[in-house]
Amino acid sequence: MSARFLMVSPHTRAVKGDDKIFAINQAAQEAVKKVGAENVVNATIGALLDDHGKLSVLPTMIDLLKNLPPEEFAAYAPIGGVPRFLEAAKKSAFRDCFPEGYIEAMATPGGTGAIRNTIRNYSAPGDSILTSDWYWSPYHTIADEHDRKIETYSLFNEKNEFHLDAFEQKIDALLRKQEQLVILLNAPAHNPTGYSPSIDEWEAIMNILKKAVQNKHKKIILFVDAAYIDFAGETNECRAFMKYFSHLPQNILVIIGFSMSKSYTLYGMRSGAAIAISSSKEVVDEFKMISQYSNRGVWSNGTRPAMIVLAQVFENPDLLAKVDAERAAFSNLLFERANAFIENAKKVNLDICPYKAGFFITVPCENAEEAAKELQNDFIFAVPIGRGIRFAVSAVPKEKCAQAPEKFVKAIRK
Amino acid sequence: MSARFLMVSPHTRAVKGDDKIFAINQAAQEAVKKVGAENVVNATIGALLDDHGKLSVLPTMIDLLKNLPPEEFAAYAPIGGVPRFLEAAKKSAFRDCFPEGYIEAMATPGGTGAIRNTIRNYSAPGDSILTSDWYWSPYHTIADEHDRKIETYSLFNEKNEFHLDAFEQKIDALLRKQEQLVILLNAPAHNPTGYSPSIDEWEAIMNILKKAVQNKHKKIILFVDAAYIDFAGETNECRAFMKYFSHLPQNILVIIGFSMSKSYTLYGMRSGAAIAISSSKEVVDEFKMISQYSNRGVWSNGTRPAMIVLAQVFENPDLLAKVDAERAAFSNLLFERANAFIENAKKVNLDICPYKAGFFITVPCENAEEAAKELQNDFIFAVPIGRGIRFAVSAVPKEKCAQAPEKFVKAIRK
Numbered sequence: 149m150s151a152r153f154l155m156v157s158p159h160t161r162a163v164k165g166d167d168k169i170f171a172i173n174q175a176a177q178e179a180v181k182k183v184g185a186e187n188v189v190n191a192t193i194g195a196l197l198d199d200h201g202k203l204s205v206l207p208t209m210i211d212l213l214k215n216l217p218p219e220e221f222a223a224y225a226p227i228g229g230v231p232r233f234l235e236a237a238k239k240s241a242f243r244d245c246f247p248e249g250y251i252e253a254m255a256t257p258g259g260t261g262a263i264r265n266t267i268r269n270y271s272a273p274g275d276s277i278l279t280s281d282w283y284w285s286p287y288h289t290i291a292d293e294h295d296r297k298i299e300t301y302s303l304f305n306e307k308n309e310f311h312l313d314a315f316e317q318k319i320d321a322l323l324r325k326q327e328q329l330v331i332l333l334n335a336p337a338h339n340p341t342g343y344s345p346s347i348d349e350w351e352a353i354m355n356i357l358k359k360a361v362q363n364k365h366k367k368i369i370l371f372v373d374a375a376y377i378d379f380a381g382e383t384n385e386c387r388a389f390m391k392y393f394s395h396l397p398q399n400i401l402v403i404i405g406f407s408m409s410k411s412y413t414l415y416g417m418r419s420g421a422a423i424a425i426s427s428s429k430e431v432v433d434e435f436k437m438i439s440q441y442s443n444r445g446v447w448s449n450g451t452r453p454a455m456i457v458l459a460q461v462f463e464n465p466d467l468l469a470k471v472d473a474e475r476a477a478f479s480n481l482l483f484e485r486a487n488a489f490i491e492n493a494k495k496v497n498l499d500i501c502p503y504k505a506g507f508f509i510t511v512p513c514e515n516a517e518e519a520a521k522e523l524q525n526d527f528i529f530a531v532p533i534g535r536g537i538r539f540a541v542s543a544v545p546k547e548k549c550a551q552a553p554e555k556f557v558k559a560i561r562k
Numbered sequence: 563m564s565a566r567f568l569m570v571s572p573h574t575r576a577v578k579g580d581d582k583i584f585a586i587n588q589a590a591q592e593a594v595k596k597v598g599a600e601n602v603v604n605a606t607i608g609a610l611l612d613d614h615g616k617l618s619v620l621p622t623m624i625d626l627l628k629n630l631p632p633e634e635f636a637a638y639a640p641i642g643g644v645p646r647f648l649e650a651a652k653k654s655a656f657r658d659c660f661p662e663g664y665i666e667a668m669a670t671p672g673g674t675g676a677i678r679n680t681i682r683n684y685s686a687p688g689d690s691i692l693t694s695d696w697y698w699s700p701y702h703t704i705a706d707e708h709d710r711k712i713e714t715y716s717l718f719n720e721k722n723e724f725h726l727d728a729f730e731q732k733i734d735a736l737l738r739k740q741e742q743l744v745i746l747l748n749a750p751a752h753n754p755t756g757y758s759p760s761i762d763e764w765e766a767i768m769n770i771l772k773k774a775v776q777n778k779h780k781k782i783i784l785f786v787d788a789a790y791i792d793f794a795g796e797t798n799e800c801r802a803f804m805k806y807f808s809h810l811p812q813n814i815l816v817i818i819g820f821s822m823s824k825s826y827t828l829y830g831m832r833s834g835a836a837i838a839i840s841s842s843k844e845v846v847d848e849f850k851m852i853s854q855y856s857n858r859g860v861w862s863n864g865t866r867p868a869m870i871v872l873a874q875v876f877e878n879p880d881l882l883a884k885v886d887a888e889r890a891a892f893s894n895l896l897f898e899r900a901n902a903f904i905e906n907a908k909k910v911n912l913d914i915c916p917y918k919a920g921f922f923i924t925v926p927c928e929n930a931e932e933a934a935k936e937l938q939n940d941f942i943f944a945v946p947i948g949r950g951i952r953f954a955v956s957a958v959p960k961e962k963c964a965q966a967p968e969k970f971v972k973a974i975r976k
């Protein structure tokens with residue numbers, strides 16, 4: 149927008165008007181009208197679609213919703229969330245991998261609300277929030293909305309592994325300037341690259357944090373954005389890293405961002421939680437109190453029916469098994485599509501970011517804007533994100549995933 | 563909470579831990595266990611309950627929800643809200659009383675989200691937000707969460723009418739210190755007093771605002787929190803004041819806080835909107851852009867199924883008539899209860915704030931904390947709010963409403 153404000157308070161941040169993903173998605177839909185859906189690859193959408201372009205929905209979740217008594221749609225949830233839901237959210241986040249320590253969950257609208265509360269309460273205005281150079285762009289919006297900045301480290305080293313040195317250097321540099329540091333770590337199945345740190349990398353990450361807070365005046369708040377965790381591989385294998393959240397020094401607080409959007413295909417119900425893990429009871433009590441205050445002061449309470457159905461799932465092993473089985477079918481489909489893309493990328497020597505799991509594959513390239521435009525001539529619609537292009541395997545049938553890499557090579561070379 | 567913070571950033575505000583309403587509600591529920599529901603008056607709850615203490619729910623809204631296709635529960639809504647919903651929200655807010663001007667609606671989680679975005683975007687940190695001395699306490703929390711202060715004017719003059727002089731003086735004083743001023747006006751059917759300004763008072767209110775912004779460097783943002791409007795009397799009669807929102811100077815922006823919580827008994831679905839009215843297209847375009855940015859930077863998007871069912875209601879006159887009829891029955895019940903309280907208050911010479919409509923009656927008294935405690939000995943549970951006690955007629959059967967005033971007199975005199 150222009151620098152001149154009309155009624156908006158002049159202190160407010162500069163706002164870019166256009167939503168890029170929305171615009172490209174629109175272009176894809178117009179292409180469908182012209183040349184037919186079978187000839188268009190719409191890889192913009194961050195949701196799981198079936199091979200016919202229809203949203204994949206876990207049928208059991210919908211059945212549960214439709215069977216709720218009227219009061220469960222109508223009544224307010226408590227400000228911090230329905231207690232049964234908070235227990236279920238913890239179980240869903242950790243499954244068999246509960247870390248040892250004090251754990252408290254507070255309801256938030258999706259994962260976004262959990263990020264917002266963490267930034268508001270655990271950093272100061274003007275602070276830098278640390279995340280990787282490949283990042284989900286709303287991190288910037290959330291930080292900016294709260295007068296914070298985003299600082300980044302290189303996610304990958306030259307071997308395409310987690311860049312531990314870059315991570316450590318940035319933490320040290322920021323902790324020289326700030327007393328507290330919020331780190332947003334989108335894992336496992338990182339958006340937009342699909343990366344998951346290995347178990348050894350997780351150990352190294354946590355050791356870096358422990359070293360950084362040996363100065364007891366410094367605090368690190370590690371926010372693990374686990375929005376895609378239920379599409380990151382075998383349930384407990386992909387959660388094995390959570391053991392490293394046990395017995396941390398008191399000045400490291402881990403907060404898991406839990407979301408029902410992807411894991412339970414209830415994107416539209418806006419239900420999630422922030423889950424705090426600490427070796428100190430006082431720290432999680434403080435978390436609970438401050439989170440309730442923030443909830444009350446921003447959006448009040450959360451979507452009750454979504455909370456109730458998650459509670460029902462985790463109170464009934466048969467229901468949980470059913471939901472897990474339904475989701476596993478979607479997850480397998482996702483892996484098949486990603487593998488189709490990856491195998492064909494290898495064949496045509498297309499460099500991609502090291503994908504392990506998740507909804508997106510990212511193709512690094514310097515001319516992303518131009519290449520993404522060029523791809524549209526082949527009716528491939530994907531999102532340029534700085535130094536790369538994000539391709540949503542979640543939204544594209546396997547066959548089209550297999551055909552895309554060759555067209556990427558052509559578009560990038562142009 | 564203590565002044566010492568553990569992990570929370572030290573810049574953050576002082577947070578009071580206890581939720582008073584919750585605590586008194588708990589006490590009421592314990593009393594029910596001891597002496598039976600028939601002997602307990604739980605007047606703490608800000609929701610409409612039937613005479614058996616069960617939440618009153620509009621059956622048509624639940625039917626519509628249960629008949630939605632799975633995708634309408636599952637899919638994300640656009641960041642600004644589903645367009646059909648935004649049209650419906652405008653129609654619901656204005657009914658036959660659309661003001662003339664440019665009007666844009668943006669989805670928010672309930673009315674709270676609309677207040678939050680208005681304060682964030684139309685005032686600066688440190689600013690004072692103006693509201694009446696009787697006010698819904700979360701206004702303070704929302705302001706505090708965003709580093710703003712609440713300043714108040716006396717709502718009532720000695721004749722128990724809207725205190726126009728106090729209102730004008732405070733506006734003038736604040737506009738000497740600030741360039742912009744956000745005013746939160748909870749009307750009609752004010753929470754907690756039940757007051758609605760008369761049509762003449764509305765005209766005078768708007769004239770005060772117009773006078774205050776004759777200095778073109780000053781801006782007023784009038785936020786009309788209309789959460790209770792559908793329980794404020796005849797549909798269009800209680801909206802007649804909206805004509806005064808037409809043709810305002812460009813430096814007055816009116817934003818209506820629309821909520822589905824009370825009007826559609828979907829408290830738990832967290833669906834509302836901020837609706838901006840301006841004589842300037844640029845101002846409402848700016849509103850739209852900044853609101854979308856804030857949505858993305860705080861809670862992302864809104865609850866889709868709630869949006870869809872509101873759209874359905876306003877796209878089908880038969881459905882709307884049905885919902886209106888269902889709500890009218892609840893509204894009549896509410897008026898009967900309030901009248902029972904008011905008539906008996908007169909009989910026993912109990913002073914109450916000038917109630918016109920809505921969920922609450924407020925009894926002013928200097929010793930509110932002590933008197934509210936004293937009332938609990940008679941198994942009446944109501945909420946002390948500074949210089950008065952709030953009694954939720956929305957939650958108490960008519961007969962008990964009739965009996966309460968006598969006990970108030972006794973408790974206050976003690």
